[in-house]
Amino acid sequence: MPAPALAETETPQAAAPAAIDLREEFETSGVKDVLAELDRDLIGLAPVKRRIRETAALLLVERARRRMGLAHETPTLHMSFTGNPGTGKTTVALRMADLLHRLGYIRKGHLVSVTRDDLVGQYIGHTAPKTKEILKKAMGGVLFIDEAYYLYRPENERDYGQEAIEILLQVMENQRDDLVVILAGYAQRMDRFFESNPGFRSRIAHHIDFPDYSDDELLRIAEQMLDQQNYLFDTKATPAMADYITRRRAQPHFANARSIRNALDRARLRQANRLFESAKGPLDAKALSTISAEDITASRVFALKPGKGASK
Amino acid sequence: MRITQGAFSFLPDLTDDQIRAQVQYCIDNKWAVSLEVTDDPHPRNTYWDMWGHPMFDNPDAAALMMELNACRKLYGDRYIRVVAFDASHGWESVKLSFIVNRPAEEPGYRLERQEAAGRMIRYTTRPYAADKPAGARYG
Numbered sequence: 477m478p479a480p481a482l483a484e485t486e487t488p489q490a491a492a493p494a495a496i497d498l499r500e501e502f503e504t505s506g507v508k509d510v511l512a513e514l515d516r517d518l519i520g521l522a523p524v525k526r527r528i529r530e531t532a533a534l535l536l537v538e539r540a541r542r543r544m545g546l547a548h549e550t551p552t553l554h555m556s557f558t559g560n561p562g563t564g565k566t567t568v569a570l571r572m573a574d575l576l577h578r579l580g581y582i583r584k585g586h587l588v589s590v591t592r593d594d595l596v597g598q599y600i601g602h603t604a605p606k607t608k609e610i611l612k613k614a615m616g617g618v619l620f621i622d623e624a625y626y627l628y629r630p631e632n633e634r635d636y637g638q639e640a641i642e643i644l645l646q647v648m649e650n651q652r653d654d655l656v657v658i659l660a661g662y663a664q665r666m667d668r669f670f671e672s673n674p675g676f677r678s679r680i681a682h683h684i685d686f687p688d689y690s691d692d693e694l695l696r697i698a699e700q701m702l703d704q705q706n707y708l709f710d711t712k713a714t715p716a717m718a719d720y721i722t723r724r725r726a727q728p729h730f731a732n733a734r735s736i737r738n739a740l741d742r743a744r745l746r747q748a749n750r751l752f753e754s755a756k757g758p759l760d761a762k763a764l765s766t767i768s769a770e771d772i773t774a775s776r777v778f779a780l781k782p783g784k785g786a787s788k
Numbered sequence: 789m790r791i792t793q794g795a796f797s798f799l800p801d802l803t804d805d806q807i808r809a810q811v812q813y814c815i816d817n818k819w820a821v822s823l824e825v826t827d828d829p830h831p832r833n834t835y836w837d838m839w840g841h842p843m844f845d846n847p848d849a850a851a852l853m854m855e856l857n858a859c860r861k862l863y864g865d866r867y868i869r870v871v872a873f874d875a876s877h878g879w880e881s882v883k884l885s886f887i888v889n890r891p892a893e894e895p896g897y898r899l900e901r902q903e904a905a906g907r908m909i910r911y912t913t914r915p916y917a918a919d920k921p922a923g924a925r926y927g
């Protein structure tokens with residue numbers, strides 16, 4: 477058995493620095509890199525990016541104050557992300573975990589993403605252990621609860637969701653150093669959820685709203701997604717995609733960037749079939765990676781009148 | 789009489805911060821940590837009661853500390869130990885084990901000598917605590 481490293485009781489207290497260069501902190505902590513990546517990888521989302529930059533500045537200053545021995549409190553970091561489907565909430569939560577980790581506010585920086593079913597049990601005595609297992613997994617990182625309002629079902633007074641809520645509230649209050657909770661969901665339902673659960677509202681310091689993407693942003697997202705998969709639009713496919721986006725938005729179940737991802741998956745499927753059926757000889761890399769207009773315009777969205785039926 | 793078993797038991801009791809650091813060391817080595825409880829600390833009693841399951845997928849020691857606090861609430865008057873298992877050989881083997889809670893009073897052991905044939909002596913150690921039925925031994 478290897479002798480385990482004996483734990484230091486306390487790290488020796490270094491003398492408080494007389495001055496702290498925030499610029500330098502910004503760069504050496506890696507926060508600069510996270511924010512730059514966020515800017516580069518995520519299209520649009522200007523208000524979200526602004527809020528994250530502000531939060532990062534606050535945390536950087538808090539950290540500097542703590543190092544100088546000034547009065548400070550562990551800031552409340554629990555957040556809520558509201559916005560329509562596919563607006564990037566889960567994606568941003570992952571970046572947020574990374575950011576908090578680099579700033580030293582969470583020890584590990586992983587993200588555990590759950591919904592009601594992961595927290596709430598089926599019978600008496602089932603919920604508390606389930607919720608605790610998830611909390612234990614998330615310790616040191618971020619617990620992301622998608623569609624958090626499903627935890628609360630007022631129509632059923634014996635709903636086990638209430639038990640999960642109570643455990644969550646307790647840990648959010650007493651173990652603020654151990655994990656950060658991010659609640660996510662659609663704006664109106666989240667508002668109603670906070671109204672009926674003031675305990676949550678008072679424990680959440682940062683509310684970030686995710687706007688829908690504009691048509692132009694969705695087109696840029698489409699191009700970026702294709703690029704990441706080593707595909708590209710030919711000259712006629714780009715306007716076809718723009719047309720698709722306008723039409724798709726008017727259809728039910730429109731889910732912003734996720735609808736784009738799904739549309740591209742289907743376009744790749746059609747491209748593959750087209751190549752398979754029409755190719756006479758060997759294909760080069762360019763042919764294998766080009767999406768053309770017909771791969772997009774074959775979508776049912778073009779056959780439908782706006783506002784009717786789902787897309788296929 | 790202070791029971792000395794497992795690692796660190798000749799040191800003063802570890803503080804919670806020290807326990808946390810040791811547990812994090814185990815987790816970072818990919819060992820599964822778990823808690824066990826007993827009111828019969830005889831050195832040959834290897835079968836302590838498990839407190840919950842071994843924790844295989846909790847990257848941070850705060851998870852074990854949460855369980856330890858819950859365990860102390862119920863069994864604060866018993867011995868509690870942390871056990872870390874290493875499965876890298878293909879089976880679970882104990883890598884590290886140390887006591888993280890002990891009763892306020894530790895009455896210790898009585899040494900019994902049995903005089904057998906030919907002046908032979910057999911020794912038995914018997915915890916005073918085990919004179920009482922299980923569950924009523926401390927506190």
Ligand SMILES: Nc1ncnc2c1ncn2[C@@H]1O[C@H](COP(=O)(O)OP(=O)(O)OP(=O)(O)O)[C@@H](O)[C@H]1O
Nearest residue numbers: 517518519560561562563564565566567697733734
């Ligand atoms: N700004 C963006 N730039 C590039 N890709 C994006 C952007 N926003 C979202 N995406 C992509 O869109 C998809 C959906 O995003 P995400 O899962 O984060 O949305 P969500 O808001 O969590 O949706 P839901 O509410 O339905 O869970 C992901 O594949 C993500 O990579």
Ligand SMILES: [Mg+2]
Nearest residue numbers: 565566567622
């Ligand atoms: Mg999501």
